[in-house]
Amino acid sequence: MLSRVADSLFWISRYLERAENISRIVDVNLQLMLDFQTLDDESLKAHWEPILQSTAGEDLFHKLYKKCNSKTVTEFLTFQQKNPNSIVRCLYDARENARMVRDQISTDMWEEVNKTYLFMRSKEAKKLWSNEPYDFYRRIRMNSLVIQGIIDATVQQDEGREFLQVGKYLERADKTTRILDVKYHILLPSVDDVGGAIDKVQWGAILRSASAYDAYKKIYVSDVVPWKVAELLILSEECPRSIRYCMKMLDLSLRNISGTGKASFSNSAEKLTGRLLSELNYSSIEDIFKEGLHEYLDQLQDKFNKIGKEIFKTYIFTPMPSLDEEIDVQFQQQQQQQ
Amino acid sequence: MFTSKDEGGIRPHYKKLLERFKDLTKEDYEQKQQAIDLAFLRLGVTFTVYGDDEGTERIFPFDLIPRIIPANEWDLLEKGLEQRILALNMFLQDIYHEQRIIKDGVIPASYILSAKHFRREFMNVDVPRDIYIHICGTDLIRDDKGDYYVLEDNARCPSGVSYVMENREAMKRAFPNFFEAAGIRPIDSYANNLLETLQHIAPRKCKGDPTVVVLTPGVYNSAYFEHCFLARAMGVEIVEGHDLLVRDSKVYMRTTRGLKKVDVIYRRLDDDFMDPCVFRRDSVLGVPGIINAYRMGHVSLANSIGTGVADDKVVYYFVPKMIKFYLDQEPILPNVPTYLASEKEDYKYIMDNLPRLVVKAANESGGYGVMIGPQSSRSKIKEFRHMIEKDPRNFIAQPTLSLSRHPSYCGGKMEGRHIDLRPFILCGKDVSIIPGGLTRVALKKGSLVVNSSQGGGSKDTWVLRENQ
Numbered sequence: 001m002l003s004r005v006a007d008s009l010f011w012i013s014r015y016l017e018r019a020e021n022i023s024r025i026v027d028v029n030l031q032l033m034l035d036f037q038t039l040d041d042e043s044l045k046a047h048w049e050p051i052l053q054s055t056a057g058e059d060l061f062h063k064l065y066k067k068c069n070s071k072t073v074t075e076f077l078t079f080q081q082k083n084p085n086s087i088v089r090c091l092y093d094a095r096e097n098a099r100m101v102r103d104q105i106s107t108d109m110w111e112e113v114n115k116t117y118l119f120m121r122s123k124e125a126k127k128l129w130s131n132e133p134y135d136f137y138r139r140i141r142m143n144s145l146v147i148q149g150i151i152d153a154t155v156q157q158d159e160g161r162e163f164l165q166v167g168k169y170l171e172r173a174d175k176t177t178r179i180l181d182v183k184y185h186i187l188l189p190s191v192d193d194v195g196g197a198i199d200k201v202q203w204g205a206i207l208r209s210a211s212a213y214d215a216y217k218k219i220y221v222s223d224v225v226p227w228k229v230a231e232l233l234i235l236s237e238e239c240p241r242s243i244r245y246c247m248k249m250l251d252l253s254l255r256n257i258s259g260t261g262k263a264s265f266s267n268s269a270e271k272l273t274g275r276l277l278s279e280l281n282y283s284s285i286e287d288i289f290k291e292g293l294h295e296y297l298d299q300l301q302d303k304f305n306k307i308g309k310e311i312f313k314t315y316i317f318t319p320m321p322s323l324d325e326e327i328d329v330q331f332q333q334q335q336q337q338q
Numbered sequence: 339m340f341t342s343k344d345e346g347g348i349r350p351h352y353k354k355l356l357e358r359f360k361d362l363t364k365e366d367y368e369q370k371q372q373a374i375d376l377a378f379l380r381l382g383v384t385f386t387v388y389g390d391d392e393g394t395e396r397i398f399p400f401d402l403i404p405r406i407i408p409a410n411e412w413d414l415l416e417k418g419l420e421q422r423i424l425a426l427n428m429f430l431q432d433i434y435h436e437q438r439i440i441k442d443g444v445i446p447a448s449y450i451l452s453a454k455h456f457r458r459e460f461m462n463v464d465v466p467r468d469i470y471i472h473i474c475g476t477d478l479i480r481d482d483k484g485d486y487y488v489l490e491d492n493a494r495c496p497s498g499v500s501y502v503m504e505n506r507e508a509m510k511r512a513f514p515n516f517f518e519a520a521g522i523r524p525i526d527s528y529a530n531n532l533l534e535t536l537q538h539i540a541p542r543k544c545k546g547d548p549t550v551v552v553l554t555p556g557v558y559n560s561a562y563f564e565h566c567f568l569a570r571a572m573g574v575e576i577v578e579g580h581d582l583l584v585r586d587s588k589v590y591m592r593t594t595r596g597l598k599k600v601d602v603i604y605r606r607l608d609d610d611f612m613d614p615c616v617f618r619r620d621s622v623l624g625v626p627g628i629i630n631a632y633r634m635g636h637v638s639l640a641n642s643i644g645t646g647v648a649d650d651k652v653v654y655y656f657v658p659k660m661i662k663f664y665l666d667q668e669p670i671l672p673n674v675p676t677y678l679a680s681e682k683e684d685y686k687y688i689m690d691n692l693p694r695l696v697v698k699a700a701n702e703s704g705g706y707g708v709m710i711g712p713q714s715s716r717s718k719i720k721e722f723r724h725m726i727e728k729d730p731r732n733f734i735a736q737p738t739l740s741l742s743r744h745p746s747y748c749g750g751k752m753e754g755r756h757i758d759l760r761p762f763i764l765c766g767k768d769v770s771i772i773p774g775g776l777t778r779v780a781l782k783k784g785s786l787v788v789n790s791s792q793g794g795g796s797k798d799t800w801v802l803r804e805n806q
Contacts, residue, residue, distance in 0.1 A: 002581050003592045099382065100557045103570040107381075114382050159594065257594070315594040323614065323622060330584060330615045330627035 005104050006163045007316045008097040012105075012113070013151075013167035015094035019087045020144035021175040025051060025182075026074050027137035028209045032201065033070055041069070048073040054178040055085045078129065087140060091117045106154035109147065116143040165253040166311065173246035174304045176233055177297045179209045203229050210241045230293060231285040243300065244280040250307075251277050257315070269310035276303055351408040351802060358516055359403070367402060367747055370512045374400055377511065383504045384563060398501055399795030400508060401746045405757065405777040412773065412801045415478070415486060418671030419761060420769045421661060423474055426493065426648050427765060428664040429657075430470035434460050434644060444663050445656050449680075452731055453653055454701045455494070455646025457609060459616060463633055465642045466539040472640040473532070473604075474763040475499075475776075479674070480742040487674045487739070489758065491657070493648040494641060495606045498776040499528060499762045500564035501796055503571075509798040521803045523773040528762070529571030535766030536572075536602045539638045548601035551591065552576045555607050555623045565606050579607075584627030589637040602638045603628075609643055651700040651734045652678055675737055679730040688726065688735040695735040697722050710786055712738055741786060746779050746797070756780045758788050759799065774799030 029051060045068040052058045052073060060083055065072040080086045095117040102110050119125055119139075129136040148168075155161050203224045207213040210233055219236070220228050236242040251273040260266040265274055288296045348356060362370075378384070378397040407415075432438050433450055434457075440447045450456055475496025477489040506525055510517055533550065540548035554565035556578050569576035581591050582600065590597035605612065611621040613629040631637045647653055655676045658669040677684035677695075688695060692711055699707030709722045726733045743754035761775030777799045778788035788794040 001594050002575055002577060003594055004578065004581050005575075006594045096557065099562075099566075102382075102566040103576045110382065111380055115380055118379065323626065326583070326626045327615050327619070330630065333587065333627070334615075334630050 001104075001159045001163075003316045005101050005160065007312075008101040009104065009160050009163040010167035010311070010316075012094050012097045012101075013164045014171040015090040015097070016113070016144050016147055017168050017171040018085065018175065019090035019094070020141050021172070021179070022055065022077055022085065022087050022090070023137040023140040023144075024211065025054070025179060025209050026077050027134065027141075028205045030070060030074060030133055030137075032205045041067070044069045050182050052076075054182045057083055057085055074133070079126070088120050091120050104160055106150070108154050109150045112143070112147050112150055116140075116147070119143070159257055162253040162257045163315075166250060166257075169246040169250040169253070170304060170308060170311075172241060173243050173250070174301060176210055176241055176243055176246070177300050177304075179206055180230060180233055181294060181297045182206065182209075199226075200224050207232075212239055212241055215239050227285055227289065230288070234288065235280060235283060235285060244277070247273060247277045247280055254311070267310070267314045269307055269314050272303065272307045272310055276307075351406050351805075354520065355404070355406065358513075364750060368750075371400075371402055371747070374402070374508045374512055377508060378504070381504070382563060383501070399781055400505060401748075401755075401779055401781070401795050401797040402509075402512065403745050403747055403752070404509060404798040404800050405744055405759070406800045406802060407774065408802050408805045410805045414670065415761065416771050418486075418488075418669070419476055419763050419771055421665065421667060421670050422476065422488065422491070422657060423471060423763050423765050423769055425657065425660040425664050426474070426491065427468070427470050429660045430642070430645060430648060431465075431468050432664070433647070434470075435462060439660065439663055442663070444659050445653075449652055449656075449731075450647065453647045453650040455609065455644065455649065457644035457647075459629075460642075460644045463643075464635075466541065466635075466638050469539060469765055470642040470645050471648065472535050472539065472642075472765055474765065475760045476763060478671070478759045478761065479739065480759075482740040482742065484742070486671055488654075488657070488671050489674055490651065490654055491648055492760075493645040494608060495561075496760070496762065497561040497564050497606075498760055498796075499772065500567035502762070502772060502774065502776050502799070503528065503567070505796060505798045520800065522800045523803055525772050525774060527770075528764075528772045529568065531764050531766075531770045532568065532604075533572040533574070535764045535770075536604055536638075536640055538766035539640060540601050541635050541638055543635065544601045549599060550574045550602045550604065551600050553582070553603050553605040553607055554578060555611065559606075561606065568604070579623045579625050582625045582628070584625060584631050587627065587631045587634045587636055589625070589628060589631050600637060602640065604640050609646060612639075612643070646701075649701070651676075651698055652680070652731065655734065674739065677735045679726050679733040679735065684735075685726075685730060688733075689723065692719050692723060692735075694738065696738050697726070697733055697735045700732045700734065708787075710738065713786070738786075744777075744779065744797075746781065746795075748781060748783070753783065755783070756786050756788065757797075773801035 029047070033047070048068055048070065049058070052061050052068075055077065057076065061068070061073070061076050064080065064082060065076060076083055076086065078087050081088060083089060091113075095113050098105060098110055098113045125136070128139070151161070151164055155164065200223070203226050204213065207216050207224065207229055212232060215236075215238075216224065216229065216232055219232065219239075222228065232239055232242060234243050237244060237248075239245055251270070254270050254273055255262070258266045258270065260270060263274070265271040375397060378400065384397050429439065433440070437447075437450075439445050440450060471493045473496060475492040475498060477492070478486050479489050480486050502525060536550045537548055550572065551574055552565055552569040552572075554562060554576055556562065559565070565576055575591065577591055577600075582589055583592065583597070584590070585597070589600045589603070591600050607623055610617045611623045613624050613626060614621050615626050616629040617624075628637070629643065632639050632643065654673065655678055658673055661667055661669045677688050679685050679688055688697070693714075695711045697709040697711070702708070709718060711719065714722075722733075741756045741758070744757045745752045746755040748755065757777050757779045759775050759777050762772045764770045777797045778794050779797055780786060780788045781795045
């Protein structure tokens with residue numbers, strides 16, 4: 001497979017996953033606001049600011065908007081063309097990448113990606129967003145899930161499909177750490193609130209942001225308790241959005257690409273994912289809390305970045321001289337032949 | 339569709355269609371039209387309009403009323419086009435080798451040597467199987483008497499064939515019941531024929547199945563949709579310049595498993611951009627060293643380098659003479675009568691009759707560099723007069739033919755619009771021509787310009803199995 005194609009496939013699913021996650025975060029938090037009775041400007045800001053931080057868009061946001069409230073933040077994360085991490089830009093980038101590799105993906109997949117982007121740019125989308133945001137964000141998520149279903153059902157099980165998986169799981173793992181980390185910025189609860197009603201609502205929101213509320217209830221059959229939420233989202237073997245699950249799938253896909261068996265590695269990307277997966281397999285939530293959840297999540301994000309870089313180095317990037325050097329090389333070779 | 343300009347009798351092969359279309363209400367048309375437009379948008383059957391931040395894409399306007407060509411008419415066209423492509427290929431082989439046609443005085447040497455796309459660098463290079471033009475799009479028009487004329491040959495990177503296929507799919511969806519009874523020749527063998535054509539020219543040293551790729555300038559090229567479409571339909575990779583590199587005069591593509599050798603390249607990149615070592619040094623679209631690899635016979639290119647000389651409108655003038663010279667046959671399809679501004683007598687005629695003629699620059703495409711006398715302002719005519727005086731070699735002139743018009747559905751009603759036809763010709767082991775081709779239609783009332791960049795649209799082209 002062409003390296004450029006592998007790169008595009010990786011990014012298609014990364015961007016789609018990102019758009020889906022942003023829509024989840026925004027939606028859950030919008031709804032969360034409904035649980036608060038009165039909110040002044042300050043508390044609105046305090047609520048949304050961490051969410052902006054988690055998408056790394058804080059500075060840009062403040063350049064573009066005067067006020068920080070539900071309307072401006074959701075607009076920024078949804079339709080703002082200047083925000084590289086807005087839903088509309090993620091869908092645009094996903095589509096551009098899909099357009100570049102149209103010959104490599106199924107027609108159904110391309111059509112759905114294209115359709116999703118076209119919807120995002122339509123008047124209909126804006127209207128739905130302002131009247132029924134719940135339906136709007138649900139539609140974005142559903143589109144993303146439909147695309148994943150289409151990939152499952154129509155894209156052949158080959159290297160390209162694995163690159164789609166790699167992008168998806170790397171992005172998902174990263175977003176799960178960010179969703180969890182939001183809790184550390186969200187209204188660091190005043191002592192009175194710890195374990196109180198508001199705290200519970202917020203941890204519940206985090207579960208919903210990761211579509212893991214139902215799973216939580218099923219596994220723990222208990223009230224929402226912070227450490228259990230963290231355990232589920234980091235260490236669960238089954239929950240499809242947990243970091244351990246994502247690493248398991250990522251590791252599997254990388255091994256499918258290279259044909260390397262379990263418990264060994266043939267390149268540094270595999271080495272890193274394998275090692276991280278083992279760590280997760282043999283960690284408990286107590287270990288993590290001892291280290292500090294925020295610090296732990298920070299480290300994970302670092303590791304994901306490194307994995308991404310190593311994948312790029314291994315499969316995508318072939319070192320190449322500059323065009324001028326290349327021209328000289330060719331001239332020399334041709335001289336020798338004459 | 340009609341036998342004469344005043345729209346009197348209906349040509350017999352249109353009767354069935356017209357009866358069927360009579361039953362459709364305005365709403366039916368509009369609904370079908372919308373469904374097709376939407377499908378094109380959803381499928382991304384678009385071309386890119388330049389000069390916009392996001393590279394705005396537009397769909398190629400599609401007209402519901404198909405153009406119909408009966409079997410006997412098509413037979414003639416097919417024979418004529420085959421004859422033409424054979425002569426053109428012999429011509430290219432000749433001028434890049436012995437230049438017999440110049441030595442025998444059929445074409446003045448100066449015309450060839452001054453042709454913008456004549457590639458001196460390619461003199462005496464043998465190309466696989468002596469084929470230069472593997473894919474050709476030849477533009478045809480019909481006059482009011484129903485005779486076909488060749489308007490020009492596109493022998494570099496002709497585009498449009500993907501629209502032919504997509505238009506057909508759209509028509510099938512819009513008129514499913516009508517289609518099966520109409521006796522229309524299918525067009526879906528094109529991709530297969532193209533692949534066979536490309537495999538046919540694989541380098542001799544290549545063992546086993548040759549690796550074929552499509553080389554595109556990239557996603558922002560206006561024809562990117564088509565490049566992808568063809569790669570997909572053939573099941574081969576589409577590559578950009580930086581996906582390829584040359585080592586030891588062999589061409590490789592960069593894959594996730596290292597370098598993989600490439601044998602045949604269907605390139606949709608003009609000569610100028612192919613190789614910064616040979617042509618434009620500033621081009622970043624091409625591949626350094628690729629031309630040398632081609633010369634050495636390690637990789638094959640379709641079309642070959644230097645075919646653009648056949649696109650030159652002055653060289654076009656000589657194609658009927660080529661047919662006589664190389665094949666010793668009479669041309670089956672005539673050229674549009676053409677005057678060369680660089681010939682003394684023609685020059686005088688052109689200058690005396692400028693307001694009545696169509697003047698074209700020899701090496702422009704996409705509807706640029708054209709002046710249609712009767713529709714042009716005085717200042718535009720003056721401007722062209724000046725340009726011709728300055729550089730007569732670069733201009734030809736043709737009478738304004740009364741181009742045939744075809745009913746088209748425009749602005750809620752059926753109206754006659756000017757059309758042309760671009761059949762796509764493949765020349766490999768055999769010559770094969772897609773039954774029909776791209777019918778372009780000037781959607782602006784009265785306009786003679788059908789180019790998509792100038793407000794043209796297209797319609798499905800039906801070649802019937804039988805004479806009707």
